Amino acid sequence: MAVLKGLMKLLTSLLVVALAVGGAAFWWLQQPLDTGRATLDLSIEPGTTPKAIAQAVIDAGAQTSPDMLYAWFRLSGQSRLMRAGSYEIPPGTTPLRLLRMLVRGEESLRTFTIVxxxxxxxxxxxxxxxxxxxPSSRALSDDELMRQLGRPDTAPEGRFYPDTYSYAKGSSDLAVLQRAMKAMDKHLQQAWDARQPGVAVKSPEEALILASIVEKETGKGSDRPMISGVFNNRLRIGMMLQTDPTVIYGLGEAFDGNLRRVHLHTDTPWNTYTRSGLPPTPIAMPGKAALLAAVQPAKTQALYFVAKGDGSSHFSASLDEHNRAVNRYQRGQSGSN
Structure with a gap:
């Protein structure tokens, strides 16, 4: 009987210890990690073991036991589900929250927007x-950069789709550009597949160039199909496009914001006052609406348009009508098309 009582006391003591340990562990899991009141940057490479992840948290600046953190990862049953990536550990993060973050892959993301x-x-x-x-591309020339992206002998102008791209901290700018380039490929192909019969542009490349011009000429989004209609009409009859944005693009950094008459007569590969047809490359990054407008132009007889001053344009089928519109809206100023 004495032995049985002793055994009962021992079991009771062990149970008390187990409960105490369990209670302490439960308490620890819900206590914020000591980050020194700073947000810690945590980078986990693919293939990192749970034990190495626990140590990486400590190396990032968290003041806790790496053994306890590793034990928590293992005992949770989710240690193999933790994902590689770039994370931020803000003040107040508990071991429970940390594991949830790593399992869900809640990376700290930034955004980059192409307008x-x-x-x-x-x-x-x-x-x-x-x-x-x-900044992986900073030291690269345009040619070197496009070669890195798998597009040698291709000008970068117009190749990157305007959108907002998320990326993890420390990502390469080349990776973001790669995504933007693939997005442009996709949207350009979708637009080309939806082209109207008889459109003046003869290839996706020409459609991209025209779309970039439409993008730069548009003050009001709803005018895009009409502007495209004018340029499609001019291309069909061999009439020069005579669009100011191409001239400005050809001037490059020499352009001071004031387009002068002399510029219209200064020949560059992009000057559509001195050269017929489309310029050799796009002049900007066109969005979806401009891409579609280039291949789905409005059905119009217009060959001219002039800015009305409110963001919209006046369209004319004859030169006389256009000159009257210029006198009305521009008061003799330059800048008509």
Missing amino acids: EGWNWRQVRQALTKAENLK
Whole structure:
């Protein structure tokens, strides 16, 4: 009987210890990790073991036991579900919340936006200011950059779809550009597949170039099909496009914001006042609406248009009508088409 009582006491003591340990563990799991009141950056490479992940949390600056963290990962049954990526551990994060974050892959993401109508120079400038984006392309020439993206002998202008792209901290800007390029490929092909019969552009490349011009000429979105209609009509009859944005693009960084008459007569490959047909490359990054407008132009007899001053344009079928519109809306100023 004495032995049985002793055994009961021992079991009771063990149970008390187990409950105490379990209670302490439960308490620990719900206590915020000590991050020194700072948000910690945690980077986990593919193939990192749970034990190495626990140590990486400590190396990032969390003040806790790596053994306890590793034990928690293992005992949770989810240690093999933790995902690689770039994470932020904000103050107040508990071990419970940390594991949930890693299993769900809740990475700390940043965004980079390409604006409709931006040219390539503007995209490159914006890349240098993007938060926590690795500047892999900074030292590359345009040719080298396009070669890295798998498009050798291709100009970068117009090749990157205007949109907002999310990326993990420390991602390469080349990876973001790759996604934007594939997005443009996709939207251009969709537009080309939806082209109207008899459209003046003869290839997706020509459609991209025309779309970039439509994008830059548009002050009002609803005018895009009509502007495209004018340019399609001019292309069909061999009439020069005579569009100012192409002239400005050809001037490059020499353009000071004031388009002068002398510029219209200064020949460059993009000057559509001195050269017939489409320019050799796009002049900007066109969005979806401009891509569709290029291949789905409005059915119109118009050959001319002029800005009305409110963002919209007046369209004319004859030169006389166009000149009257210029006098009305531009008061003798330059800038008509």
